[in-house]
Amino acid sequence: MTRLKRNVRLVFIMFCGLFLSLLGYLTYFQVHERQKLIESSYNRRLWEQEESIMRGTIYDSKGRVLAKTVEESGGKKRVYQGGEAFGPVIGYSTRKLGRAGLEQALNGELLGVSQQDPMMILRQKVLGISRGNDVYLTIDSELQNKAYQLFRGRRGALVALEPNTGAVLALVSSPGYDPNFIEQKWESLYKNESSPLLNRAVQGLYPPGSTFKIVTLAAALESIPDIEFKTYETPGYVEVNGRVIRDYEGFRPGDYDIKRAFSLSSNSVFVKVGLEVGKERLFEKAVDFGFNEGVSFELPVAISRFPRFSLVGDDVELGEASIGQGKILATPFQMAMVASAVASGGRIMKPYIVKEVVTPLGEVKNISPPSVLKEAIDAITANKIKEYMVDVVENGTGQQARIKGVKVAGKTGSAENPHGRPHAWFVGFAPADSPKIAVAVVVENAGSGGANAAPIAREVMWQYLKGLQ
C-alpha cells in the first residue's frame, strides 16, 4: 500500500470520528438538553401552545383548587383560589409579567409539554386533547392558611416538613400577596418595603442564631467523647481574643452540663464547646446538614452559608458561628431540614412539594418519589439531640411550644442582626417519639424566639396533628 493510500485511509478515519461526534452530540442533546429547552421561556412554541392549551389545575393535598384556568368571553383566565397565603408559593403566570413560583417551576407539567412517552403524545393528538396536566401539591391549604394568619402580617416565614418523607406540609412567606391582582398591583408590590414578592421561606437568608446550636451540639456529641459528663463554669459571658460574647439577660452564672446549657441556650458555654470542636469539624458538620450545598427543589432555594474562616481572628468567627451568629446565614427551609434530620434519626429526606401529576387521560405520574438526600448524623446522636430538644420545650427556653398530651422537641433562637430587634426563631418537631411534622419558624425583628416564634410553631404542629387523628 502506498503512503498516499494510507493517508487516504487516515482521512477516512478522521471523517468517521467527525460524523460520530455529530451523532454523539445529537444523542447527548436529546438526553440532557432537550427537556430544558422545551420548557425554556424563550421558546416560542411554548407561547403558541399556551394559546391553545388549557393550563392544568393546581390542587392542594386534599384536592382543593389553588389555581385553575377558566374560559371567559374573549379568552382564558387564570384564577387563584389560594389567597394571599399561597401567593409566594404558587406565584403567577401572565403574558405581561411572565411567570413566578410554582407556576414557573411546573410550567412544563401544567402545559403538558414535558411528557416524554411518544405513545401518550400520539393518543392525546388523536383524541384531540388540549389540556395540560393537573398538579397535586403536598401542602394542606388549611394548615397553610392557619400558619399564614399566625404571622398577622409580620415579616417572616414558616416551613413544615414531613420528616419521614420530605413532603412539604406548609411553606409560608409573610406578607404574601393575592396573585389574582398581580398585574394591577405590580407597581406597589414591587416597591413595598416588606417585599411580598420574595419567598422568604426558600430565598430569605437569616442568621440562624441559637437554633444553629443543634448543629454545634451534633458536632460536639460526635467528636468530644465525654462531653455529656463535662461541666462548664460560666460567669455569664465568655471572652475570645478580647471579644466578649454574653449570655442573654436573666441567665444565671454557674456550673452547667451541656444538656442544661442547651436547654437554657447558653451562648458562653456553646462558644466554648464550639472552640473545643474546632473549625474543621464544625464546618464539616454544617455541610453534613446541608449548608454550603444547594438542594434541588421545585422552587429555587438560596444556599445557606457557613463561612470558611479567615486566618486572622478565626477564633472569634468560630465562636460566633457556634451560636449561629456572625457570617453564618440560613434559610428557614434549611433549618426545617435540620429539624427534620434530628426527627428522622439523622437522615434528611429530599424535600418535595408535588405529590402527583395527573395527565388528562387520568394517568398518575409521581415525579418526585421520596428519597434520602443525605445522612447528617448517626441515629444515636440524633436520639440524644432529640432528648435534649424535648428538654428545651419542657424545662428550657421553648416552653411556649408545649402541647398538652404531645411530646414536643424544639430549639429557640433570637438572632442578633443589624436591622433592629433580634429575629425570633423556633425549629422543632412533634410528637418527639414518632415525628409527624418538623417546622422552622422565623419572625423578623420580633424579639425572643421563645416568646414570638415558638407559639406559631405550636399552633401549626397542633393543627396538623389534630388533623391526623
Next chain:
Amino acid sequence: MESREEAIYNKSLAAMALVGFLSFLLLSIYRKPVDFLPFYGALAFLTVVFIGYFFTGWVIANSDKFLLLISSFLAQLGLIMLCRINLELFKRQVMFFGVGVAFFILVSFFTKYLLKLKIAPFFYWGATVVLLILPLLFGVEKGGAKNWLVFGGFTFQPSELAKVTFAFYLAGALKNGRITSFPRMIAEILAVVGLLTLSKDLGGAMLFYFTALIVIFVATSRIDLFAVGGGLFAALGVLGYNLFDHVKVRIEAWLNPWQDVPGRGYQIAQSLFAIAEGGYFGTGLGLGRPDFIPAVATDFIFSAFAEEFGFLGAAAVVLMYFLLVYRGIRIALRLRENFEILLAVGHTVMFGMQIFTIIGGVIKLIPMTGVTLPFMSYGGSSLVMSFASLGVLNGLWQRALEDEDDDEA
C-alpha cells in the same frame, strides 16, 4: 453479482419514490385549501430522478449509481422541507435539481477528457481567484456575506464553482507528493482564503483552508504541516475574535447562546428549540414550526428536518452523508495516478467538511458558520455545483475501472 447490486439499487430507488409519493401527498392534503402543487412538483422531481438514473446507466457504462441515488434522496428530503417552508422556493429548487442532474451526467462524462488535457495547476488557481474576486467587485451582499453575482434574474454564487476549481488546483500542485515551492504554495492558499474572508464568508474560508491542509497532508504525509496549519488557524481565530465583531458574536453565541437569546443567540437558540421539540421521533411531517427558525431554507434546514423527523430522521441523514463521503474515499482508494487520487480526496474532503461544519453548527457542536448543507439547502449554485462535484467523482470512478480493465487485459 452484477444483478444483485442492480436489484439493491432498484429497491433503493423504489423506496425513495415511495417516501416521496407519501410525503408530498400528505403535504398536498395538509395545505388549506388542498393544493396538489407539491404533489405535481414531486412527480416532476421523481421523473428527473428516474430519467437521470437510467440515462446515466445508458450513457456511462460503469457509473457509481449510489452517488446519484443518495444525493437525490437527500435532495428529496430537502425538497420536502422546502415545500413546508415556501412553495416558491420549492418550485425553483425542483428546477435546479433538474439542472444539477444534467450537470452530474455531463461532468461524469467529460471528466476523463478533462483529465487528459493536463491543465497546469496555476490555471486552476487563477480561475479560483477570479471566481472569488468577481463578487467582491460586482457582487451583492446576501445574509451578511458578499459572495453573490446577479445576471439578469438569476443570482449565482461563484464560490461554489471555486470549490471545484480549488480541488483541481490542489491535486495538480501536489501530484508529485511534495511541495515544489513552499512560499508560493502558502501565498496561493492564503490568497484564496483571504479573498473569502474579505467577502465575509467565514464558513467558506474555513472550508477551503482545512481542505487545503488535509490534501497537503495526504500528498506529503507531513503531519507536522497539518499541526502547524491547525495552530495557525487557532491563532487566527483568537485574532479574529478580538478584531472583528462578527467573529466575536458567533463565538459568543456558540459558547453561551442563552445569555442573549433575543440578540446574538437568536439563530442558534431557535435551531436548538426546533431540534429539542423533535425529540426522538419528531413532531411528524407538517406538524413542526419551521417558520420560527431564521434562514431555515438555507443554513438551518437540518434543524427544521430534525424537528419534524426527529433524532432518528436526523441521524439517518447524517449517516447518508457519511455514505457519500465513504463512496468518495472508496473511489480515491481504487485510483492509480497521484493526481486523480488527490482530486478525489479533495472533492470528498471539501464536501465532508462542509457537512460537518453546517450540521455541527446548527446543533451547537461547533460555532455556526453560514455554509449550505449540500443537496438539502435551498440554492441553485450550491445544488448544481454539489452535483458537479459528484460528477467529477463519478468520472474518476470510471478511470479507476478502466485501469483495472487494462490490468486484466
